[in-house]
Amino acid sequence: MMQRWWQAPGQWAGSMIIVGLVVLAGVSLLPWVVDPTVIKVADKLLPPSLQHGFGTDQLGRDVLGLVMRGAVASLSVAFVAVGIGAALGVPLGMLAAAREGWLNQAILRANDFIFAFPALVIAILLHGTIGAGMVNAMVAIGIFNVPVFTRMAFGRAQPIWTLDFIRASRLCGKGDLGIAVGHVLPLILGAVIVQITIQLGFAILAEAGLSYVGLGVTPPTPSWGRMLNEAQTLIGVAPRLALIPGAAIALAVLGFTLLGDALSGLVDPRRQVYRP
Amino acid sequence: MTLLALKAISLQLRDKTLLNGVDLSIQAGQVWGLIGASGSGKSLTARTILGLPPKGALVTGSIELKGTALLTLDERAWCTIRGRDIGVVFQDSAAAFNPLMTVGDHVAEPLRWHLGVSQARARQLALDALARAEFPASIDVFARFPHELSGGQRQRAMIAAAIALSPKLLLADEPTTALDVTTQAALLGLFRTLADDEGMAVLLISHDVPAVAMVADHIALMVSGKIVEHAATNTIAPALAPRLADLFARSRPRPAGRLGETGDIVLTAKHLSYAYRRKMAVHDLSFMLRRGECLGIVGQSGSGKSTLARMVAGLIKPSTGSIEEGHATKQIQMVFQDPMGAFNPRWTLGRSIAEPLRRLTGKAVDERVVEALIEVGLDPTFAARYPHEVSGGQAQRAAIARAIIAKPDVLVLDEPVSALDVAIRGQILDLLDTLKSRHGLAMLFITHDLGVARSIANHVIVMQNGVIVEEGPASDVLAAPTHPYTQALVAASPSLYLRS
Known part of the structure; x- marks a missing residue:
């Protein structure tokens, strides 16, 4: 029997974490919320209090505000990057599955080539042309995601092309594009959504990594990765400055992974009875 | 004498009655065909005879093999019966073999396990079993791997493994469904030979009426977890077993195709x-x-x-x-x-x-x-x-x-x-x-x-x-x-x- 989504605890917890993050990110952008980027050196390194829930950092900025605003950078980079990956990767994978011969080989081998470069290396390569910043992170993580989606879409789509209803569809006069859009895409869509969810978690981690080494979001825009970097020298004085953004990253990745895991149970062909 | 007797076997799984009072009695040297549509409980009957019902199933009734009550046995005792007294042949021979073991190892495995004989002796007995399964002497099948055999040969090798210990009862669950007609006929003939020459009782499970009728002495028809009719293959009369007779009539070939007007x-x-x-x-x-x-x-x-x-x-x-x-x-x-x-x-x-x-x-x-x-x-x-x-x-x-x-x-x-x-x-x-x-x-x-x-x-x-x-x-x-x-x-x- 298929579990209903609210009966799967992973999905429940994952959804709550993600909704929470999005709400916090949204709240931090409201005009009447205190701007966390304002520097007030007099208030530096205050411990947590009613006024500053997580205390302040070495420049007197409100850490709670920074973490909330940091979610904006993380989520927007993750969504755009995974969007780039899925938008390019899924059609490429479906194309490779539809064609045998040189085109299929060209796509898959180019894919293997790109797959050999971690997002960090791509970001360093792009650094020369785009420079550090949010766009650099989005494009680098996006390129890194393309082969992930190409492989996934190829693997799911290829067996579908050998089924008899595809042959029947051909005899009805439909071409490759008509079959790909009408038959193949709807059948792999569930798996694509699962992959998107899982990749969002990885993308958040990758964004934090790039910002940490200075290739991602540039100051003064708050970012979890940079908060970690800046907290490094103060780890003995105020460990919370590293622990809080670290926990935020872990929680966000956990949320997307839990959701992806639970969703994959629903679209797993071994467990699934196809339903409209 | 009766070799296998099933009395009022019922099986319940999660409030569903899957077997509903199955009675069956097989003599040594007989081939029985158990036929029925998919989901009628044929394979479940075989699994119950082997003491391998699905997890959580409640089995009632009694099964006797040569006078020994099987249902009361513990798992240890079952292990000495499976393989030694009851041999099994499955439908999917590709999945029934470990791809990393040779055919000879597969056939020798039950011999070493049950008899505790030496490797050389087991090899001797395994070669003997392969010969009894009518493998042509020209094929050195012993050292081959499962993927090197055809579907029919693999099925034959599985029969060899099943009969290596000369079990009294051979259960064959859709053994020829995946094979083509000539291979099927040869394998079905082998079951008949084993029953005639070695006095083995064979329970042949299939949905293919004509194929079973080629070799079985008796046919039992299973519908919704119950044997509704059974009869000897040479006496299936419409009056005695109407459903079986009907199945037979329907599996007879239709009259030859009419050639209507042919045109351009x-x-x-x-x-x-x-x-x-x-x-x-x-x-x-x-x-x-x-x-x-x-x-x-x-x-x-x-x-x-x-x-x-x-x-x-x-x-x-x-x-x-x-x-x-x-x-x-x-x-x-x-x-x-x-x-x-x-x-x-x-x-x-x-x-x-x-x-x-x-x-x-x-x-x-x-x-x-x-x-x-x-x-x-x-x-x-x-x-x-x-x-x-x-x-x-x-x-x-x-x-x-x-x-x-x-x-x-x-x-x-x-x-x-x-x-x-x-x-x-x-x-x-x-x-x-x-x-x-x-x-x-x-x-x-x-x-x-x-x-x-x-x-x-x-x-x-x-x-x-x-x-x-x-x-x-x-x-x-x-x-x-x-x-x-x-x-x-x-x-x-x-x-x-x-x-x-």
Whole structure:
């Protein structure tokens, strides 16, 4: 029997974490919320209090505000990057599955080539042309995601092309594009959504990594990765400055992974009875 | 004396009664056929006899093997009985073997386990078992790996492993379902020999009535977890066992195909060849197809039949040769073997059936779909159903509806009834026959079953390894075959055998 989504605890917890993050990110952008980027050196390194829930950092900025605003950078980079990956990767994978011969080989081998470069290396390569910043992170993580989606879409789509209803569809006069859009895409869509969810978690981690080494979001825009970097020298004085953004990253990745895991149970062909 | 006695065996699983009072009694040296539709509880009965019911199942009643009550045994005692007293042969021989072990190791394993003999002695006994399973001495099967054997040879090796310890009872669950007719006949003959020569009792589970009837002494029919009728194969009389007699009647071949009005030539194939990875799948094949005619293409698996079907349908291009369509030929449609795989699982049947109607929209489409459904004998409400909500026979009717909705001139049918139960087979063949004469359809009917070919085709082509070995009017070729290959096929065909 298929579990209903609210009966799967992973999905429940994952959804709550993600909704929470999005709400916090949204709240931090409201005009009447205190701007966390304002520097007030007099208030530096205050411990947590009613006024500053997580205390302040070495420049007197409100850490709670920074973490909330940091979610904006993380989520927007993750969504755009995974969007780039899925938008390019899924059609490429479906194309490779539809064609045998040189085109299929060209796509898959180019894919293997790109797959050999971690997002960090791509970001360093792009650094020369785009420079550090949010766009650099989005494009680098996006390129890194393309082969992930190409492989996934190829693997799911290829067996579908050998089924008899595809042959029947051909005899009805439909071409490759008509079959790909009408038959193949709807059948792999569930798996694509699962992959998107899982990749969002990885993308958040990758964004934090790039910002940490200075290739991602540039100051003064708050970012979890940079908060970690800046907290490094103060780890003995105020460990919370590293622990809080670290926990935020872990929680966000956990949320997307839990959701992806639970969703994959629903679209797993071994467990699934196809339903409209 | 009674070797195996099942008394009032019932099995409950999660409040569902799956076996409902099964009584069965088998003597040594007897072959019993247990037949029934899928889901009737045949395999479950076998698993219960082996002491391997599904987890959480509640089994009541009693099973006695040579006077020993089996159901009260603990797992340790069971382990000495399975393999030693009861041998098992499964349907899927590919999955039943460990791909990293040789065939010899598989056969020797139960010997070493149960008898604790030395490796050399086990090898000796295993070779002996392979010989008893009638492996030709010329094949050194002992050192081969499972993937190096054909499906039929693997099944034979599994039988060798099952009989190595000379069990008193051999359970065979659909042992020949995946094999073609000649291999099937040889394996079924082996079961008979084991029963006659070694006094083994064999319980043969199958849905194929004619095949079981070739070797079984007794046949039991299972319906919804209960044996409803059983009879000796030579005495199945309508009065004593009406359902079995009915099944037998229905699995008898239908009268030979009628040749109605044949008309213009719709398709001419000239010197067709198809090479795949340097192997010739089809070699220099020529034939003509006329309106109102059904051309049967007969052969075993691997004979190039399906390749031919796809070439004619235009799904693949011939390597050499040509297919010329008659001047009035507009469309070719196809019906596939597996009706479930022929439909997109996410589409309603109506949407799939309407797929060939690409120029029409809206109401006109719905009307044509209803018309096609009625024509193939389905209720118009089937348009709203999904493939998993209908039976195999209904799905195949829907597939035929899709094939005829755009009024094609040629219908290519690739094993359209071989995935269906015998009872439904006849209905589908009747339907195709009717459609053929009503619309003057030309049909290319691919089948491995000579009984089926005989009942629908007017003309047959017998193929072996991609070449035509014999052709002519269906009644002549199948009644008096001249080529040795056709003769072997006819001799091995259970549905033709039943006729005599």
